[in-house]
Structure formats: structure tokens, C-alpha cells
Amino acid sequence: MANDFDVVVIGSGPGGYVTAIRASQLGMKVAIVERELLGGICLNWGCIPTKALLKSGEVYETLDHLADYGLSVEKRGFDFAKVVERSRKVSAQLNAGVTFLMKKHKIEVVEGSARLESGQPAPQVVVAQKAGGSRTLQAKHVILATGARARTIPAIGLAPDGERVWTYREALVPKAAPKSLIVIGSGAIGIEFASFYRALGSEVTVIEALPRILPVEDEEVSKAAHKAFEKRGLKFRTGASVKKLAKTATGVSIDIEADGKAETLTGDVAIVAIGIVGNVEDLGLEGLGVKIDRTHVVTDAHGATGVAGLYAIGDVAGPPWLAHKASHEGVHCIEHIAGVKPTNLKAPIPGCTYSNPQVASVGLTEAQAKEQGIEIKVGRFPFKVNGKAIASGETEGFVKTVFDGKTGALIGAHMIGAEVTEMIQGYAIAMTLEATEAELHATVFPHPTMSEAMHESALDAFGQVLHT
Known part of the structure; x- marks a missing residue:
């Protein structure tokens, strides 16, 4: 027997579960279908556990440089099994957190593999349940958030x-x-x-x-x-x-x-x-006439697929393949469905690589801006002359900013160095607020911080750098 929902979300990664929560906040009756673990690949097998591993590696590697800080240890070493165990515990803790959020927002979790069949006003969702048997979910709207997997040859x-x-x-x-x-x-x-x-x-x-x-x-x-x-x-x-x-x-x-x-x-x-490929198989998409391009579902600006009542967000809907993009896209999609003013879909999306040193960026590269024929001003500032970086022993790297030379708008920012993944959001906020060099120059950055390099880079683009 069919179950009536306002929204059924297929996939509980950072796109799916955030979309489900926002739908619940908007007063909708929501179900989410997950075939493996709540939180999806990102939380269980991607973003989160890799960061836990990388932190262990970072701390271990720091032991090589203790003498630089006037410190010493008698013996260095690691227990690889415990390093991995810690990363799994981190994922398990966050998985439990998502489980709690589903209960808090009264979102029904259906464990199993979903397949779509023709229906009105949206396709029916037929779930082959983990516990056995089949269950059919009927909703006014269905949102695909099935993510992606590693590409192989x-x-x-x-x-x-x-x-x-x-x-x-x-x-x-x-x-x-x-x-x-x-x-x-x-x-x-x-x-x-x-x-x-x-x-x-x-x-x-x-x-x-x-x-x-x-x-x-x-x-x-x-x-x-x-x-x-x-x-x-x-x-x-x-x-x-x-x-x-x-x-x-x-x-x-x-x-x-x-x-x-x-x-x-x-x-x-x-x-x-x-690279990755979208999880579009065994969902019944071909039978519904859903357009797929190179393993990704084709959608419009609001996530609609062209099939009435069916939407797609996140990795399965194409690049950039980032967890925060999926969440942002999902919130926009459900707000559009609800008829409220949706979040700005064109907000700049930062990208981060959590290596040593870290890399972070948002907006256009210098080359991309030039290819678009934009007259640009470029600023740079190295961490090697930043007070906090010197005190921390983290002098490698720099900040680079790209501005529209005519309007002064910040159109790109690129960083390499310690903890730049925690700083890039400052530029993302500036770009979202359509800040120009005037606002960035007038912003007071705390001292001593590595973020001062962000200010200096913006100053440098207009010939006003203070500390080089």
C-alpha cells in the first residue's frame, strides 16, 4: 500500500539528509531512502574519515620538527590499526548524529534500494527493503541524491x-x-x-x-x-x-x-x-525518460529533471563534486519546490584540499579571468613575512587574490599554506556579498593571525600592500 509523503529523498549523503531536514523545517512530510549508512559516502567513506586520517598524519609528521620548537620526545612511532580505528570512530559518531537529526525532524528513514516507476504527481519509489520485502512510497516530489562513486577502467x-x-x-x-x-x-x-x-x-x-x-x-x-x-x-x-x-x-x-x-x-x-561517475544505475531512470549525460542526471537551475515531480541534486547532478555544493543545491531545490525565495544558487563554491600544505580556492583563477576577457588586478602575499605564520613555524605558502580591474569586485581567491581551508570562507563571504576591494581594504583583520595575509593580498592588488 502506498504511503503519502510531500517529499521522498533518495540518498542520505550531505545533499540528501540536509534537503530532508530543510523540507521538514518547511512543514513537509518527508521520507529518506538509504541503502547503506546514513550520511552517505562523504560522512562514512569520504570527507570525514579522510580528514581524521590526515590529522593523524599531520600530528605524526610534526614530530620531525619538534626541535624547531625547543621540544623533544624519546621515541616516535604509530599504531596503524589505531589510526584507522580512530577515523572509523569519528565517522560512527557523525553517523549517529545524522540518525538523531532524522528523528528530531520526524523524517522517516526507509532502509533499502530505491527504484522509480511511473506515477502521479511524481514517480513512485519502490524500495527493496534491507529487512526484506518491498515498500512503495508515493510523494508529490522525489529528489535524487544518490551521489557518485570512484571511476574505474x-x-x-x-x-x-x-x-x-x-x-x-x-x-x-x-x-x-x-x-x-x-x-x-x-x-x-x-x-x-x-x-x-x-x-x-x-x-x-x-x-x-x-x-x-x-x-x-x-x-x-x-x-x-x-x-x-x-x-x-x-x-x-x-x-x-x-x-x-x-x-x-x-x-x-x-x-x-x-x-x-x-x-x-x-x-x-x-x-x-x-574521478567519479554518478550513481544512476538501477533506479529506473531510463524507463521514465530521464536525460543522462556522462553518468550525470541533467537538470535545470532548480534541480528539475524534466520528469514531473522528479529532481536531482549533488554529485549525481554533475560538478563540482563537493559535499557543500550538494547541501547548498538541495536547500535551493526544496525551497524552490516549497515556493519560498530559494537560497542563491550562484553563490561561489570554495574548494579545499586537506594535504600538507593545504590548498583552498574560490572563484576564477587568473587564467580563467583572462580567458573571459576580464581586465584584472592581482594581489599576492607570502606567509613567510606574516607574524603568526613565523611564530607558528608555518611560513610556507601564500595568498593570491584576483579582482575585476574596472569594478573592483573580488572574482577569485587562491591559497596554499597551513589551515587555509579554514580561511577561504572569508573570501567566499566577500564574494557572496559582492564585496569590492574597498570593503576588503576597510575590513579590520585581527593581529596576529595568518588571515592578515588575506588583507595584505587584497591591498597588494591595488598597490597598497603594507608589509612587503
Whole structure:
């Protein structure tokens, strides 16, 4: 027998569960369908546990520099099983938190795999329940928030086997840290795992098909990151295409081609981090006529799919593939459905890479701005002359700002250094409020903080820098 809801959300990641909560706040009767764990990939197998691992790596690596602070320890070491255990406990705690939020907001959680069938006013959601049997949910609106998974290429060996070839999922829970590791792909996921395992002493080589690592970042940041990572002992092969990965008696062998030359790399383990594909299979989308483009559901500006009553948000609806983008998109979608003024969908979306050093950015790169024909002013400020950075022993990196030279609007910001992922929101707020250089110049930044470099960079773009 059908159950009537205002909204059924399929998928409980940061897009899905936030959408469900906002729908409940707006007075809707809501159900959410989840086939695995509440919180989705991000909370259980992505954003959160990787940050827990990276923190362990960061603390451990700091022990190498204790003498710089006048400190010492008798013996350094780590228990890898406990490092992994801690990351799993962090995820479990947040999973319990999402469970509590669902109860608090009276959102019905249906455990199982969903499939859509024709219905009115929106498709019916037929759930093959974990506990057995089938349940049909009928709603006025259905929102797909099924997320994405790691892209693999089995034909050339780029597919996980759980032992020597990993995706992010296997890389989170291995029994031991490999002595040597090859990471295929230098986006945020690849670089974060490379950074973590290097911190614990693994020999790490990163392969990138494009000419530079972190290719979506501003070129200056990308180059600075490459140099900083090499100082930590990471190795890189850029402009290198993977031809084949083969498992050997002791690990993996990877054939690559770079600059027209063939080369073979060997290691104990390989991590495949070459992007993601949307989870669009087995949902019945083809039968409903939902348009799919390269594994992502095609939607309009409000998440509508073209099928009455059916929407899609987050990773399954396309880039940028970021948890906070999914949440923001979901809130916009449900507010649009409710007929209230929706959140600004065009708000700038920051991106963060939690490596050592960290990388963060929002808006246009210098190159993108030039490609769009924008007359720009660019400011830079290095952490090496920032008082707090010097006192903290964190002088690596810089802040770069890009302004529209005619209007003074901040159109891009790019940072590399300690804790820049915690600072980028300042620029995101400025861009959301459509701030110009005048507002940024007039803002009082506390001293001593590393955020003062943000102020100085904005000043530098207009020839007013104070401390260089």
C-alpha cells in the first residue's frame, strides 16, 4: 500500500539528509531512502574519515620538527590499526548524529534500494527493503541524491581488488600502510591520500595525465604545491598517461607514457583516483525518460529533471563534486519546490584540499579571468613575512587574490599554506556579498593571525600592500 509523503529523498549523503531536514523545517512530510549508512559516502567513506586520517598524519609528521620548537620526545612511532580505528570512530559518531537529526525532524528513514516507476504527481519509489520485502512510497516530489562513486577502467587494470589496487574506500581501511604507493590522479582525493601515506613514511609516486598536479587550481598554487610536496619526499610523473596496470607477485606494475617515452613504475599498492561517475544505475531512470549525460542526471537551475515531480541534486547532478555544493543545491531545490525565495544558487563554491600544505580556492583563477576577457588586478602575499605564520613555524605558502580591474569586485581567491581551508570562507563571504576591494581594504583583520595575509593580498592588488 502506498504511503503519502510531500517529499521522498533518495540518498542520505550531505545533499540528501540536509534537503530532508530543510523540507521538514518547511512543514513537509518527508521520507529518506538509504541503502547503506546514513550520511552517505562523504560522512562514512569520504570527507570525514579522510580528514581524521590526515590529522593523524599531520600530528605524526610534526614530530620531525619538534626541535624547531625547543621540544623533544624519546621515541616516535604509530599504531596503524589505531589510526584507522580512530577515523572509523569519528565517522560512527557523525553517523549517529545524522540518525538523531532524522528523528528530531520526524523524517522517516526507509532502509533499502530505491527504484522509480511511473506515477502521479511524481514517480513512485519502490524500495527493496534491507529487512526484506518491498515498500512503495508515493510523494508529490522525489529528489535524487544518490551521489557518485570512484571511476574505474577495468580494461587496463584500474579497478580495485581490495588488496593491491584501491579506490578511496579501500585506502581508508587497509591492514597496514604500504611501503611504496602509486597514486593515479592528482586531484584532491589523490593528493590527500598521497599526503597521508607519505606522512607515515610510505614512498609515494603520483601519476597525473595533465601537465600539472591539482589541475583545477590556479597555476601558481599548483606549482607551489608541487614544489612543497616534493620537499616532503613525494614524487610526481606529470603529463603521463597510464597504459596498463598489472598485479605482480609482490605488488603492482604500471606502464605509463610521458613525453613520448614508455616507463614502468612498481609499488606495493596503487590507488585509483581518476574521478567519479554518478550513481544512476538501477533506479529506473531510463524507463521514465530521464536525460543522462556522462553518468550525470541533467537538470535545470532548480534541480528539475524534466520528469514531473522528479529532481536531482549533488554529485549525481554533475560538478563540482563537493559535499557543500550538494547541501547548498538541495536547500535551493526544496525551497524552490516549497515556493519560498530559494537560497542563491550562484553563490561561489570554495574548494579545499586537506594535504600538507593545504590548498583552498574560490572563484576564477587568473587564467580563467583572462580567458573571459576580464581586465584584472592581482594581489599576492607570502606567509613567510606574516607574524603568526613565523611564530607558528608555518611560513610556507601564500595568498593570491584576483579582482575585476574596472569594478573592483573580488572574482577569485587562491591559497596554499597551513589551515587555509579554514580561511577561504572569508573570501567566499566577500564574494557572496559582492564585496569590492574597498570593503576588503576597510575590513579590520585581527593581529596576529595568518588571515592578515588575506588583507595584505587584497591591498597588494591595488598597490597598497603594507608589509612587503
